[in-house]
Amino acid sequence: MFDILIVDDVAENLQMLQLILKCPRFRIRAATSGHTALQLIENQLPDLIITDIKMPNMSGVDLCRLLKADKRTNHIPLMFVSAYTDTDNIVEALEVGGVDYISKPFRPAEINARVNTQIKLLEANALQVKRQLSDALNQMVVGVAHEINTPLGTGITAASHLFGVIAELTKEFENKTLSQNLLADLLIQSNESIELCERSLSRVAEFVNLLKTISKAEAPAQPGMCDLVEVFKQLISQYHFDETGVEIKLMSEHSVLDVTLDANLLQLVMGNIIEDSINHGLVDKKGPIEIILRANEQEIEIHYVDNGIGLIDITIEDLLKPFVTSRRGNSGHVGLSTPVAANIISGALQGGYTVRSTERGIEWIIKIPMMRLR
Template identity: 50%
Template sequence: MAEILIVDDVAENLQILQLILRNEGHKVFAAISGEVALKIANEHLPTLIISDIKMPGMDGLTLCKTLKQTQRTAQIPIIFVSAERETDNIVAALEVGGVDYITKPFKPPEVLARVNTQLKLLDAHKLAVRQQLSHVMNQMVVGVAHEINTPLGAAITAVTHFEGILSQLIDAFGSETLSAEQLATGLEESKQGVELCERNLTRVAQFVKVLKEIARVERPTTPSAVNVIALLNDLKSSWSKKNISIEVRAMDANFMADRDILLTIFDNLIDNSLSHGGLSSGKAISIEVTLKEQYIEFLYYDHGQGLVDITPEEVIKPFITTKRGNSGHVGLSASVTANLIGSALGGSYQLSNRGRGLEWSIEIPLNSA
């Protein structure tokens, strides 16, 4: 059943709503003011909120506006409570983001009907999101398969040409007609063929890597205890071998998540920064970590040129990239990274461009098991 936060400055109203909802098996949090409700909402992320409109201090409308301003709580549906005669209040409540209203005095069938409607809508939304994700993943797989054909075909052509050159050189050598000029030309053409083959097979390998990451989005995760400092030290050590400097500001804390997926996410971000970010020489990539009540926030920024001629929305679209051709990038890593954060880890992300390069704000639940 659902976790529901009820907010009312009248204790009797809280008791009635608690009784109605708990009899249906729901877990209920109660708040006697908007300020208390705001704290509970951020700590527990309830499935649904039922709030009185008129309260001293922070009223229901202000509570709703405040929750809608924060990415973490913006999607929590809010049902308002109002007396039957207060139609103006109901209109105002719906205008600030309320999804429905319940009239006082409370009628248990009405309360349960309106609550159940919102819970069914939430379930339908989750199903739609899963279906959309599956559709996107399928599109990405089909797109990758299509994109692989070009470099693979070029590599096969290069190998065939290389084989023909070698056959000519071997025949000429066997018949003792091989000249120095023919040998030099054959070796030069062979070298070019090998380089062409290597470039295209490297691109194929990049696509295969992306395919593996796509598969990880939908596979079951394996959460374990992750230490923030140990995780980031491993990341720094891995990239230091490639002469990439990472500056970390973090506390010593533990949380539950799939460690391999976290490392994949950061590897993708760093790889993208190096390929697309136009990084300033001598500037380290930065990762800041903040521990919240129910989640941990990773703020990543690369001190590069930021977004140029591309929006944050376009960054995470499949096959959108500023690097094509022989760059080894296929325009999928940002999209896969976004899906790993949201689907595999149950987190959220936000991209911004505030003068210190491309920024990713990533929020991961403290227990994403």
């Protein structure tokens, strides 16, 4: 069932349109003003809005502008009702985002034809979205299966080998034929198998944790006052040079940058970007990673360069797709870090970014607006 909202300050027009559009497929709601319509839309989003152009206090054009400026409602198609000769207003209505218009006096056949056209478009769009979701789900399932099965398979192989080593050790011990050299060799093989099992299971655990972060891209931000420089110092402290072999240099115009944003989400974003560089872009070339911070009253800017190998055989568009590795042949890269970071920047943090592959490796320029405290 499709939800249609009709907005008109003339009760007779509302009644007439409701009668014309009465159909089991449609749920019709009515509002006598733009303000009332906004309240109804807030309670439940309609599939289609039909609004008169000329109304007191808030015209149909004004209503359309408000809805198109709101991310939650800008996808809803709006049809306008106007006198047949009101050409200027019809043009303005279409320019602000209207998809069609209904002329007065009402002609039922024309109204039904125009409304049904919009409904068919909605059905086609819904089908397309469903197909895209299905394709994305299939890609996700294949990607998840691959990223989990690969380390699990390695771990199972290592465990099986360890089982064989223990069996041989037990047999030689029971037969009293266990030499010192054989014992040393079997212990080395055991340690190697255990280490391989541990690395494989750790990869699975890291991948599962990364999957959990995907939902945070859609979660609302929780902004607060913080020192941007300190936020990055805390993040960088997690990456020890003696473990990663990668130096991370932090540069800022000022020693303290007081900003208003969600520090946890920002650390999640930059952590994913840094992890991608360390695990992937800096395999053959060891940085240093350089991060430059700037801020003004409106936004913060982060300039990130990893001084790595950049991209090989793929494009930036591929880099932003889930489960695409940023260098062919590196099976250790799970292919989700960059898409997660990009989604959080443009989603919860309401910012923007550019990313490119240069002679200095992967380069990000991230701009995030200051957020209002809740």
